[in-house]
Amino acid sequence: MIRVAVVGTGGIASGCHMPALAAQAHRAEVVAAVDVDADRVKAFAAEHSIPAAYTSLTEMLEAERPDLVHLCTPPFLHAEQARECLEAGAWVWCEKPLALSLAQVDTIAAAESEAGPYCSVVFQHRFGSGARHLRALTADGTLGRPLVAQCVTAWFRNDAYFEVPWRAKWATEGGGPTMGHGIHQFDLLLSVFGEWSEIRAMAGRLARHTETEDVSMAIVRFANGAMASITNSVLSPREESYLRFDYEQATVELRHLYGYDNGNWSSESELWSPPENIASGHHAQLDELLNSLERGERPAVSGPEARATMELAAGLYASALTGQPVKRSDLTPGHPFYHGMNGGLSL
Structure with a gap:
C-alpha cells in the first residue's frame, strides 16, 4: 500500500482530494493529516477515518514516513513544504499554483532526485x-x-x-x-x-x-x-x-x-472520436500519479x-x-x- 498524508484540511482537501483517494483505496492508504488548526485537523481525521492528526509537517514526516504527500495549503506555503517533503523522501502532489515564482519552482526541482521523489502539480484538466x-x-x-x-x-x-x-x-x-x-x-x-x-x-x-x-x-x-x-x-x-x-x-x-467529460467536447470532424469517456478531475490525475509512483517514473x-x-x-x-x-x-x-x-x- 502507498502511504499518503494530506496537508491542509480545507475545502479542496475534503471536496477533491479525499474522494479521489477513496477511489484508490485498493492501493493507497491515508495515514495522516496535517493542519495548523488542531481542532480542524482532528475533525478532518475523524470524518475520514485517518489514524493520525498533526499540527506540524516536520513532525508528521519524521513519524509517518509517507510515500506521497498531498499539499492542499495556501500557495505561499507550497515551495517550502514541497522541498521539505521531497528531502524527507516523499513524493508530492501540490495544488496549483505550484509556487509564487520561477525561482521557487527551481528550488523545488533542486530538491528532487534523478530517480525520485518527484513533485507534481494539480492540473487535472x-x-x-x-x-x-x-x-x-x-x-x-x-x-x-x-x-x-x-x-x-x-x-x-x-x-x-x-x-x-x-x-x-x-x-x-x-x-x-x-x-x-x-x-x-x-x-x-x-x-x-x-x-x-x-x-x-x-x-x-x-x-x-x-x-x-x-x-x-x-x-x-x-x-x-x-x-x-x-x-x-x-x-x-x-x-x-x-x-x-x-x-x-x-x-x-x-x-x-x-470539469468536463466527453459530452463537453465537440467537433465537426469525423476524426473526433475519443475511444473512452473519462472525466477530468482529481480522480483521473491521481490514478496516473499513483501509476508513476509504482513504476518509479517521473x-x-x-x-x-x-x-x-x-x-x-x-x-x-x-x-x-x-x-x-x-x-x-x-x-x-x-x-x-x-x-x-x-x-x-x-x-
Whole structure:
C-alpha cells in the first residue's frame, strides 16, 4: 500500500482530494493529516477515518514516513513544504499554483532526485479522455498543423471571496485569476499546442478591491508557429471555461466550467472520436500519479512540464506590467520576473 498524508484540511482537501483517494483505496492508504488548526485537523481525521492528526509537517514526516504527500495549503506555503517533503523522501502532489515564482519552482526541482521523489502539480484538466484524445490527434498529425486557439476562463468571484487574507496578493498567492483560476485552462492549452515562445499581454484591476489583477488578456505565439488568445477573468456573471483549437483540417471545442467529460467536447470532424469517456478531475490525475509512483517514473505535470505553465504565467505578468513583449527565453534568473510574478512592480 502507498502511504499518503494530506496537508491542509480545507475545502479542496475534503471536496477533491479525499474522494479521489477513496477511489484508490485498493492501493493507497491515508495515514495522516496535517493542519495548523488542531481542532480542524482532528475533525478532518475523524470524518475520514485517518489514524493520525498533526499540527506540524516536520513532525508528521519524521513519524509517518509517507510515500506521497498531498499539499492542499495556501500557495505561499507550497515551495517550502514541497522541498521539505521531497528531502524527507516523499513524493508530492501540490495544488496549483505550484509556487509564487520561477525561482521557487527551481528550488523545488533542486530538491528532487534523478530517480525520485518527484513533485507534481494539480492540473487535472489534462487527464480527461477528451484532452488525451486531442493530444494524440495533434501528435500524429491527424488534424493537420495546429494553427489558432482561444482559451477563455470567464469566472465570477465577488468581493467576499477575496476577504480570505492570502488571496489576490503578490506575496501570498502570486497573482490574481491568471495564477489562481485561468492557469487550469492555459495549462491544458499548453499540453496540446506545446511550447510557447512569445507573449504580449495586458492586465487590469477593474472591479475588485485587490492588490493583483482581476482580468488579464494575452496573445501567445507557440514554437510551432501557432497562435492563441488567452482571457482570465473573475468578473464574468455567466461563467464558462472555453477552449477552441483550430487545425488545418478541423476545429475542436471544449465548453465546461470546473470539469468536463466527453459530452463537453465537440467537433465537426469525423476524426473526433475519443475511444473512452473519462472525466477530468482529481480522480483521473491521481490514478496516473499513483501509476508513476509504482513504476518509479517521473509523473506528468512535474519538472519541465510544470515549469512551462509557470513560465507562461510569469511571461504574461512581465508583458502586462512592462508593456513589452516577452520571450520565453527571457525568463532566466537574471530577469526581474523570475523572482516574483510582479517583478517588483505595482499594477
